[in-house]
Amino acid sequence: xxxxxxxxxxxxxxxxxxxxxxxxxxxxxxxxxxxxxxxxxxxxxxxxxxxxxxxxxxxxxxxxxxxxxxxxxxxxxxxxxxxxxxxxxxxxxxxxxxxxxxxxxxxxxxxxxxxxxxxxxxxxxxxxxxxxx
Amino acid sequence: xxxxxxxxxxxxxxxxxxxxxxxxxxxxxxxxxxxxxxxxxxxxxxxxxxxxxxxxxxxxxxxxxxxxxxxxxxxxxxxxx
Numbered sequence: 001x002x003x004x005x006x007x008x009x010x011x012x013x014x015x016x017x018x019x020x021x022x023x024x025x026x027x028x029x030x031x032x033x034x035x036x037x038x039x040x041x042x043x044x045x046x047x048x049x050x051x052x053x054x055x056x057x058x059x060x061x062x063x064x065x066x067x068x069x070x071x072x073x074x075x076x077x078x079x080x081x082x083x084x085x086x087x088x089x090x091x092x093x094x095x096x097x098x099x100x101x102x103x104x105x106x107x108x109x110x111x112x113x114x115x116x117x118x119x120x121x122x123x124x125x126x127x128x129x130x131x132x133x
Numbered sequence: 134x135x136x137x138x139x140x141x142x143x144x145x146x147x148x149x150x151x152x153x154x155x156x157x158x159x160x161x162x163x164x165x166x167x168x169x170x171x172x173x174x175x176x177x178x179x180x181x182x183x184x185x186x187x188x189x190x191x192x193x194x195x196x197x198x199x200x201x202x203x204x205x206x207x208x209x210x211x212x213x214x
Contacts, residue, residue: 051139051208121143121212
């Protein structure tokens, strides 16, 4: 399968053993992790919410578009849904191609389009300080 | 025509609900819905202009008419990744 798009409950586990496509000369991986602050306010986690099935459909469409536009060989994507604690992985995009340029371009454009259009939201879970309790 | 609108993320938090029912005249468009939502939920006014409407899981233009039975969602600024 040249395209794989998965929305997974909770944090993402380790990357799969290999998503290298036959004949690929480049494999670019981007992983996103939950930062300890949101707008400078400490958080303990992010709760990701996806509007399904629209999010899945749009991610698959985006992957197909990027594969066609940049001529890459393989796109593998995972995105979390639900609670992901600080420091845990919530997004992974792996692109395989013959040369690095097309993989890097596809990876960058995929993320930009996803952040603009795909109906997924992150809701911060703020750390309650003693004064807030 | 009664329409149930799905809300998500910060807009759902601001509105205090994940769905809202609104009444629209027959032939109402997404632009009409935007106006009704602003009247009914003023707390959403600051974010309505930059929001999109999805009908049956596809983004719709403001001029698109809403049909009875359409699944309607308000898509505010997304923040995946």
